[in-house]
Amino acid sequence: MRRADGMRDIGVQDRTKEAFQSMAVGELPALYSLAHRLVRDGAEDLVQETLIRAYRSFGALKEEDAGARWLKSILVNVFRDELRKRARSVEELPVEEVEDFSLYRTLVEVDPLPYSDTLHLDFLRAFGKDDVREVLMRLPELYRAPLVLRYMDGFATKEIARMLDTPLGTILARLHRGRRRFETEMWAYAEETGLLIGEVRR
Amino acid sequence: MTDQQGSIPCSEAVKQLWDYLDHAISAEDQERVETHLSFCRMCCGELEFAKELRSFLASNEAQEIPPDVKAHLERFVQEL
Numbered sequence: 718m719r720r721a722d723g724m725r726d727i728g729v730q731d732r733t734k735e736a737f738q739s740m741a742v743g744e745l746p747a748l749y750s751l752a753h754r755l756v757r758d759g760a761e762d763l764v765q766e767t768l769i770r771a772y773r774s775f776g777a778l779k780e781e782d783a784g785a786r787w788l789k790s791i792l793v794n795v796f797r798d799e800l801r802k803r804a805r806s807v808e809e810l811p812v813e814e815v816e817d818f819s820l821y822r823t824l825v826e827v828d829p830l831p832y833s834d835t836l837h838l839d840f841l842r843a844f845g846k847d848d849v850r851e852v853l854m855r856l857p858e859l860y861r862a863p864l865v866l867r868y869m870d871g872f873a874t875k876e877i878a879r880m881l882d883t884p885l886g887t888i889l890a891r892l893h894r895g896r897r898r899f900e901t902e903m904w905a906y907a908e909e910t911g912l913l914i915g916e917v918r919r
Numbered sequence: 920m921t922d923q924q925g926s927i928p929c930s931e932a933v934k935q936l937w938d939y940l941d942h943a944i945s946a947e948d949q950e951r952v953e954t955h956l957s958f959c960r961m962c963c964g965e966l967e968f969a970k971e972l973r974s975f976l977a978s979n980e981a982q983e984i985p986p987d988v989k990a991h992l993e994r995f996v997q998e999l
Contacts, residue, residue, distance in 0.1 A: 746984045747981070750984070768996060837967075868977060889943075
């Protein structure tokens with residue numbers, strides 16, 4: 718059977734089911750972690766759909782040891798397809814809304830940790846794992862996904878463009894706006910939650 | 920920061936800092952950013968902070984998979 722992309726859809730018949738299961742089970746923590754960063758709810762569903770899709774095309778995987786990257790790439794494909802299916806119009810942020818804010822300068826001006834000799838580092842250190850996720854979730858998915866994939870999961874921008882089926886230039890622009898938006902939301906989150914109060918007393 | 924002849928303004932330099940760190944800009948743009956950094960202390964600070972924020976994001980602890988979710992997904996894999 719030939720698929721639209723020209724690859725032979727050999728499923729798992731040329732490889733053992735056990736090989737897939739063993740690889741997939743080993744990658745569950747990494748898959749879940751990535752899914753948890755990409756979506757607010759439904760990380761488990763995203764992983765499940767990834768496993769189904771991966772199982773179907775396991776025969777197309779050439780290198781056993783490329784499995785981790787391959788599974789993550791399928792997860793991003795599933796995420797992209799879900800996003801499109803929902804057909805929610807996510808608008809690009811107006812440039813002026815995101816270009817002006819600088820977290821670095823804001824910290825210098827406001828100086829929220831007056832006793833700190835390493836103000837910027839201490840600001841970042843105040844954010845725990847859950848705080849970072851909350852800030853990420855405040856970003857539209859359009860901007861969150863490239864940011865997570867590039868700076869947290871270490872994918873190259875070209876790979877991200879391919880996985881999200883989006884032109885490279887668009888990904889680069891979204892990364893730029895996403896970074897600015899992330900900084901803006903970090904500051905807003907710190908102010909709203911009183912995150913720095915404990916740090917000031919230290 | 921006052922611009923110097925032949926250089927770029929802060930807004931332009933800051934816009935390119937992360938790509939500069941990624942070596943993802945042209946040699947010409949890289950030179951422009953470096954020229955700007957050579958006289959702008961504020962943008963040097965921005966550059967240091969960009970490095971810190973990148974390393975902060977890269978080292979962000981992965982979310983552990985809850986045991987019940989792990990067990991459920993393992994069962995799911997076995998039943999495929």
